[in-house]
Amino acid sequence: MKNIDLNRIPNHIAIIMDGNGRWAEEHGKERIYGHQNGVEAVRSAIEGAGEIGVKFLTLYAFSTENWNRPKEEIDALMALLVKAIKNELDGLMQNKVRLQAIGNLSSLPVECQSELQDAIEKTKNNTGLTVVLALSYSGRWEIVNAVKEIIKNNIEVKEITESNFSTFLNTTHIPDPDILIRTGRECRISNFLLWQIAYAELFFPAILWPDFRKEHLFEIIVEYQTRQRRFGKTGAQISNTSIFNF
Ligand code: IPE
Ligand code: IPE
Ligand code: MG
Numbered sequence: 001m002k003n004i005d006l007n008r009i010p011n012h013i014a015i016i017m018d019g020n021g022r023w024a025e026e027h028g029k030e031r032i033y034g035h036q037n038g039v040e041a042v043r044s045a046i047e048g049a050g051e052i053g054v055k056f057l058t059l060y061a062f063s064t065e066n067w068n069r070p071k072e073e074i075d076a077l078m079a080l081l082v083k084a085i086k087n088e089l090d091g092l093m094q095n096k097v098r099l100q101a102i103g104n105l106s107s108l109p110v111e112c113q114s115e116l117q118d119a120i121e122k123t124k125n126n127t128g129l130t131v132v133l134a135l136s137y138s139g140r141w142e143i144v145n146a147v148k149e150i151i152k153n154n155i156e157v158k159e160i161t162e163s164n165f166s167t168f169l170n171t172t173h174i175p176d177p178d179i180l181i182r183t184g185r186e187c188r189i190s191n192f193l194l195w196q197i198a199y200a201e202l203f204f205p206a207i208l209w210p211d212f213r214k215e216h217l218f219e220i221i222v223e224y225q226t227r228q229r230r231f232g233k234t235g236a237q238i239s240n241t242s243i244f245n246f
Pocket of ligand 1: 021063
């Protein structure tokens with residue numbers, strides 16, 4: 001943590017929390033054991049992000065495509081979600097964490113929806129880190145939804161700009177991620193925040209999610225701070241800008 005420049009903390013970190021099933025398999029257990037152990041990793045990531053002043057942490061917890069998993073796994077995941085929200089609520093309040101959610105929330109079991117809404121409501125005035133849970137979420141679903149809303153609202157073609165379009169996404173009040181992390185040894189996006197990650201810095205640590213801890217997050221931030229984000233410009237333009245900025 002001492003190697004992190006606290007003046008250049010990313011605003012928003014998004015994480016694809018992958019590898020729970022393989023972690024369980026490696027421990028000779030059922031897949032759900034991996035999901036259960038993933039909760040500790042979530043806690044540590046939230047704690048770490050809060051400690052260094054990250055503003056937004058988005059966690060991909062369940063994708064639209066995950067509905068195609070066996071029913072027992074889906075049921076166990078939804079039950080785990082309800083339990084984790086219940087158990088973590090006090091800690092979230094103490095750490096001033098504000099909880100939000102993106103995705104097709106109405107497709108979640110009713111108990112999940114009410115537990116989630118309750119936690120969102122109770123934490124809504126907290127002023128620390130905002131944790132956004134992506135549940136029954138997929139980037140393509142979100143983009144198609146935005147198009148539907150634009151048509152329903154009779155928005156004129158000339159009014160459609162990139163910034164206007166993004167106000168129709170689920171993430172309308174959330175800045176684009178600076179960092180996208182995927183654990184679990186896969187190097188793919190799996191339909192996560194397709195629009196928003198246009199200029200995110202990507203990290204694929206070779207670790208399975210239940211083993212992830214805030215120290216891994218800090219290592220990634222240290223490496224992020226060595227990267228030059230050019231946004232299409234030349235390297236010289238960027239370093240000149242930073243000279244003028246200081
Ligand atoms: C990620 O871990 C958690 C969810 C998708 C809900 P996986 O369950 O995908 O674990 P692996 O990829 O099979 O190891
Ligand atoms: C992505 O992981 C979704 C979540 C972590 C919630 P998956 O395990 O579902 O992704 P694929 O199927 O390997 O691409
Ligand atoms: Mg997976």
